[in-house]
Every structure is written in structure tokens, then in C-alpha cells.
Amino acid sequence: MLALEFPGSRRLIEALDRAVCHDCPNEITDDLRTTLCKLIRDPDVKLPSCCYEAVADHYARRELYRSDRHGYSVIAMTWGPGQGTPIHDHCGMWCVEGVWHGMLEITPYELVEQIDGRYRFESRGTMNVGPGSAGSLIPPHEYHTIRNPSEDAIAVTLHVYRGAMTQCSVFRPLDQRWYRRDQRQLSLDATH
Numbered sequence: 212m213l214a215l216e217f218p219g220s221r222r223l224i225e226a227l228d229r230a231v232c233h234d235c236p237n238e239i240t241d242d243l244r245t246t247l248c249k250l251i252r253d254p255d256v257k258l259p260s261c262c263y264e265a266v267a268d269h270y271a272r273r274e275l276y277r278s279d280r281h282g283y284s285v286i287a288m289t290w291g292p293g294q295g296t297p298i299h300d301h302c303g304m305w306c307v308e309g310v311w312h313g314m315l316e317i318t319p320y321e322l323v324e325q326i327d328g329r330y331r332f333e334s335r336g337t338m339n340v341g342p343g344s345a346g347s348l349i350p351p352h353e354y355h356t357i358r359n360p361s362e363d364a365i366a367v368t369l370h371v372y373r374g375a376m377t378q379c380s381v382f383r384p385l386d387q388r389w390y391r392r393d394q395r396q397l398s399l400d401a402t403h
Contacts, residue, residue, distance in 0.1 A: 212277045214402050219256030223285075224276055226250055227371060231281045236305045236373075240347035243371055247309040247345045251369070258287055258311060258367065261402050265291035265365050271400040277375060284375045286399075290315065290366040295358030298332060298382040298390065301348055304373040309345035313359065313366030317346065320354040329389040330382055354382075 213220060226249070230242040250256050262273060271289040278284070290313070298320055316339055320332040332354060339360070340346070348355065359366040370376075377397055382390035 212279060214274050214276060217257060217259040217275075219250075219253065220276075222253070223250055223256050224278075227276075227283070227285065228278065228281060231278075231283055236349050240305050240307050240349055243307040244309075244345045244347055247307055247369065247371065248343055251309050251311055251343050251345070258369070259402065262287040262289055262367050263312070263365060265289050265294070266400055267291065270294045270296070270359075272397060273402050274399050275369075275402075282374050284372050286370045286372065286376070287311070288368045288370060290357070290359035290368070292359060292361050292363055292365070296356050296381070298354055298356055299395070300380045301350070301353045301372070302376060302379050303350050303353070304376060305347065305349045306353070306373070306376075307345055307347045307371045308357075309369050310340050310342050311367040311369050312342055313364055314339060314341050314361060315366050315368065316358045316360045318356045319348075319352070320356070322351070322354060328391065329385060330392060331389055332382070 226246050230246040231239050233239045273287045275287050276285040318337045319335040323333050324331040380392050381395045385391050
């Protein structure tokens with residue numbers, strides 16, 4: 212189900228449909244990463260103008276497509292200057308994320324300990340990524356933070372999820388070592 216038409220939308224959907232036709236999550240995400248990098252660089256594929264509009268108090272999530280046939284969903288996210296996420300998971304779903312515009316700071320985390328509802332993570336290094344780059348998350352390696360480090364420019368990313376991602380776990384610091392887990396319902400912003 213296409214949420215709205217945009218230049219190259221059919222090309223994007225056909226390419227993503229081909230990429231998800233594998234049996235194993237590693238093969239799917241490898242093919243999606245390569246496909247997404249090509250689509251980002253394709254001058255004939257242009258995201259809708261609403262994807263370049265930041266929302267003042269949160270990063271924007273706009274659903275562009277949901278495949279009835281294959282089950283995956285495509286979400287464009289707009290990151291205003293300084294906007295980001297706490298450590299979060301992807302609700303057990305694989306995901307491929309590509310930077311369409313701007314720069315992002317991404318930090319993957321490994322869950323190393325869980326005791327009495329408390330969680331301890333270790334950072335696996337921070338990456339600064341720009342347009343045309345893509346990465347994947349496959350459970351149990353699904354914990355990370357994303358942040359737009361710019362003080363004055365937006366960033367836009369495209370996320371392909373195994374299904375409709377309507378919630379996730381976020382992890383709030385209790386002290387310097389431990390976090391508590393909260394469930395977050397995820398909403399969508401207008402695509403006008």
C-alpha cells in the first residue's frame with residue numbers, strides 16, 4: 212500500500228520487492244542494503260517534500276509504503292538539528308536503514324547483562340554516516356542510538372522493516388552502568 216506517489220516510487224517498490232525475496236534474514240538485509248544504496252544515488256527516485264520537513268519536538272516518522280504481499284514497511288524519518296533516540300531495539304525485527312540526506316551519528320550497543328529488570332549495554336563504537344550509506348540490524352544485534360549531530364541542518368533516513376514497526380523498547384539510564392526498559396508506542400507523522 213503506497214501512502215503517496217513520489218517520483219521513482221514504483222522503481223523503489225519494485226527494487227525492494229526483489230531484495231526481500233530470500234529465505235534468510237542475512238541474505239535479505241544484505242540485498243536490501245545494496246539496493247537501498249543504489250536507490251539513494253538514483254536521481255530518478257525523489258522522496259516526497261514532506262520528508263524534508265522537521266517536526267520541532269521529535270524526529271518525524273512517515274510511512275511511505277507497506278507491502279501487502281511481502282509484509283515489509285518503508286518509513287522515512289526526518290531528524291531535526293540535534294534530534295535523536297535513546298538506546299532502543301527494533302522489536303525483534305530485522306531492519307535496513309539508509310541515509311538519504313544529511314549526516315547521522317549511529318552508535319550500536321551490545322546487551323551484556325540483564326538482572327532484575329535492569330539492563331547493561333556496551334557501546335560498539337560510533338559511526339558518522341552520510342548520504343548513500345546503509346546499515347542493517349538483525350536480532351539479537353538490534354540495539355542502537357541515532358542522532359543528527361548538526362546544529363542547523365536536517366537529516367533524512369529511509370528504514371525498511373520486516374513488518375509494521377508500531378512499538379519498540381527504549382532504555383533509560385538508571386545510573387552510569389544500568390538502564391531500565393520502557394515500551395514506546397510509535398506514531399506516524401503526516402505525509403500531506
